[in-house]
Amino acid sequence: MDSNYCSLGIDIGGTNTVFGLISSSGLIIKKNSLLTESEKGPVLLFDRIFEELKIWNQELNNQWKLKNIGVGVPNGNYYSGMVVDPPNLGQSWNEIDLVTLVKNYRDIPVKITNDANAAAMGEKFYGAAKEMKDVVIITLGTGLGSGIIVNNSVLYGHDGFAGELGHIIVDPNGRICENGRAGALEMYVSAKGLKYTINEYLDKYPNDVTLNEIKSNGFDGKKMDQAFDDGVEIVKEIYEFTGNMLGLGLAQAATILSPEAFIFYGGLSNAKHRILDYTKKSMDKNLLSFQKGKIKLLLSQLPDGEAGILGAACLHKD
Amino acid sequence: MDSNYCSLGIDIGGTNTVFGLISSSGLIIKKNSLLTESEKGPVLLFDRIFEELKIWNQELNNQWKLKNIGVGVPNGNYYSGMVVDPPNLGQSWNEIDLVTLVKNYRDIPVKITNDANAAAMGEKFYGAAKEMKDVVIITLGTGLGSGIIVNNSVLYGHDGFAGELGHIIVDPNGRICENGRAGALEMYVSAKGLKYTINEYLDKYPNDVTLNEIKSNGFDGKKMDQAFDDGVEIVKEIYEFTGNMLGLGLAQAATILSPEAFIFYGGLSNAKHRILDYTKKSMDKNLLSFQKGKIKLLLSQLPDGEAGILGAACLHKD
Numbered sequence: 223m224d225s226n227y228c229s230l231g232i233d234i235g236g237t238n239t240v241f242g243l244i245s246s247s248g249l250i251i252k253k254n255s256l257l258t259e260s261e262k263g264p265v266l267l268f269d270r271i272f273e274e275l276k277i278w279n280q281e282l283n284n285q286w287k288l289k290n291i292g293v294g295v296p297n298g299n300y301y302s303g304m305v306v307d308p309p310n311l312g313q314s315w316n317e318i319d320l321v322t323l324v325k326n327y328r329d330i331p332v333k334i335t336n337d338a339n340a341a342a343m344g345e346k347f348y349g350a351a352k353e354m355k356d357v358v359i360i361t362l363g364t365g366l367g368s369g370i371i372v373n374n375s376v377l378y379g380h381d382g383f384a385g386e387l388g389h390i391i392v393d394p395n396g397r398i399c400e401n402g403r404a405g406a407l408e409m410y411v412s413a414k415g416l417k418y419t420i421n422e423y424l425d426k427y428p429n430d431v432t433l434n435e436i437k438s439n440g441f442d443g444k445k446m447d448q449a450f451d452d453g454v455e456i457v458k459e460i461y462e463f464t465g466n467m468l469g470l471g472l473a474q475a476a477t478i479l480s481p482e483a484f485i486f487y488g489g490l491s492n493a494k495h496r497i498l499d500y501t502k503k504s505m506d507k508n509l510l511s512f513q514k515g516k517i518k519l520l521l522s523q524l525p526d527g528e529a530g531i532l533g534a535a536c537l538h539k540d
Numbered sequence: 541m542d543s544n545y546c547s548l549g550i551d552i553g554g555t556n557t558v559f560g561l562i563s564s565s566g567l568i569i570k571k572n573s574l575l576t577e578s579e580k581g582p583v584l585l586f587d588r589i590f591e592e593l594k595i596w597n598q599e600l601n602n603q604w605k606l607k608n609i610g611v612g613v614p615n616g617n618y619y620s621g622m623v624v625d626p627p628n629l630g631q632s633w634n635e636i637d638l639v640t641l642v643k644n645y646r647d648i649p650v651k652i653t654n655d656a657n658a659a660a661m662g663e664k665f666y667g668a669a670k671e672m673k674d675v676v677i678i679t680l681g682t683g684l685g686s687g688i689i690v691n692n693s694v695l696y697g698h699d700g701f702a703g704e705l706g707h708i709i710v711d712p713n714g715r716i717c718e719n720g721r722a723g724a725l726e727m728y729v730s731a732k733g734l735k736y737t738i739n740e741y742l743d744k745y746p747n748d749v750t751l752n753e754i755k756s757n758g759f760d761g762k763k764m765d766q767a768f769d770d771g772v773e774i775v776k777e778i779y780e781f782t783g784n785m786l787g788l789g790l791a792q793a794a795t796i797l798s799p800e801a802f803i804f805y806g807g808l809s810n811a812k813h814r815i816l817d818y819t820k821k822s823m824d825k826n827l828l829s830f831q832k833g834k835i836k837l838l839l840s841q842l843p844d845g846e847a848g849i850l851g852a853a854c855l856h857k858d
Binding site for chain 2: 355357375379380394401474480482508511513516
């Protein structure tokens with residue numbers, strides 16, 4: 223009876239780790255969130271996850287049999303099972319053979335992938351990308367992550383490192399990122415990028431009341447959106463700039479991938495049409511004629527924090 | 541006896557059309573080349589091809605049974621079977637339902653794709669990409685064409701228009717192409733792009749003897765290569781610039797696709813290391829740390845004009 227089998231989907235982030243038991247039809251049977259406490263390393267985190275799993279098993283009267291485990295983690299490599307140099311997780315997560323580590327807790331099939339790919343799988347199986355065979359899912363968080371679906375499968379490339387849209391170059395003479403590369407997309411389109419832009423505007427207009435208020439509130443996105451809705455010109459300019467850069471980046475990706483849609487989730491995507499209307503215009507301007515007007519920009523249809531665990535749980539469906 | 545079945549592979553170019561009978565193991569049984577005479581439209585071309593086929597059949601005593609037909613043609617769409625707005629073929633080739641047209645000659649399975657994808661299939665099945673599951677094949681001809689292999693299949697995107705590396709933007713403020721877009725890769729890296737660069741240098745140095753000689757010889761690539769080997773500084777500069785732009789474009793593609801290699805063929809690829817050494821350096825400079833030094837730049841291993849027909853004949857192997 224396959225219906226009583228389930229998967230454990232784990233989505234590890236810099237701050238929180240979400241994990242859940244997922245049925246083969248995508249029902250979330252149990253779900254919880256823990257602080258990742260990344261400085262303490264992966265063992266302590268998985269100790270806590272498997273402790274919780276015991277409790278769930280009792281609560282569920284052992285009705286569900288765990289068949290496999292999928293993990294989405296920054297810089298998790300699908301092919302090697304390793305986590306290497308993960309952004310926001312620090313040194314105690316570097317060079318970790320995560321598949322082996324997890325198998326020590328439960329010796330069943332374990333697969334890992336990076337967090338953006340896991341979320342892409344979630345959207346592909348249960349969200350806005352359900353009917354699409356070629357689609358790109360973009361996380362607008364601290365950085366810009368992406369998971370690319372080509373012909374119904376995640377695009378991994380020959381070594382598992384494909385799909386890094388945040389790092390394509392949109393301005394060869396532009397902002398320098400921590401890797402020393404100039405003009406990467408996420409230096410413009412992400413929480414980090416937006417902060418950079420606001421600071422640049424504050425250098426030019428140090429007395430601007432709105433921007434100073436937004437900055438003193440920790441670069442609050444909701445305040446930005448509100449100011450945009452109130453018609454504050456400088457905020458509109460900043461969103462237009464951000465949307466234009468995103469559109470240029472998407473056009474690059476579309477010229478290579480020709481996806482049916484780009485689907486957005488994550489903090490900055492809450493700005494919605496305020497940025498994406500500019501993005502659409504800029505993308506279409508930079509596309510070849512036979513692609514113009516044909517590629518959709520959509521928002522994720524999954525509840526916050528669920529795409530990652532649903533997608534991680536799908537890793538064994540390949 | 542499957543060994544007596546063969547495919548007809550056709551590679552249609554702006555000037556020449558090559559076609560051949562290919563065995564299932566990739567043996568070229570018969571091969572010929574015709575002038576495309578594109579202004580006369582597709583019917584006249586296929587009349588001549590199928591006329592030749594009759595002669596071949598007699599010569600071969602009907603030993604080989606034709607099982608299917610594959611065609612590589614500029615802007616040929618794998619999904620729709622249509623040729624739309626093909627560069628270098630002109631108006632009489634626009635909006636042609638090529639699959640239906642070919643089936644009128646012989647009612648067996650017919651598939652088409654664009655010329656660069658056909659060549660990529662040839663390299664994948666019989667050439668330098670044989671052992672690779674993720675690889676990009678680039679034609680450096682009048683323009684820059686590309687065929688992208690992801691997970692052993694051609695990357696088509698949702699509509700068959702994926703894989704246009706020649707049109708990714710490497711300089712948002714750069715040269716304007718016929719589509720009105722700024723800074724596309726092929727405006728720098730192709731016969732067309734090189735001509736542009738030489739003319740720019742001639743604007744700056746109108747009396748340069750070498751460049752004037754190269755221009756008056758119809759921008760002869762062999763003369764460029766010779767001058768490079770002789771250490772002519774201005775030619776080295778031009779190749780360095782061209783190689784740098786190509787490297788920047790490849791880094792963009794690799795950030796998205798992470799292929800095992802880029803494989804080059806076509807006229808400009810005869811410059812070989814003279815351009816590709818600069819390209820490698822520039823690509824690695826623009827890659828993320830975990831990709832640096834890992835992606836190969838290779839030259840095609842197939843005889844001139846064979847990749848296209850071999851690959852077209854493979855279209856039914858999918």
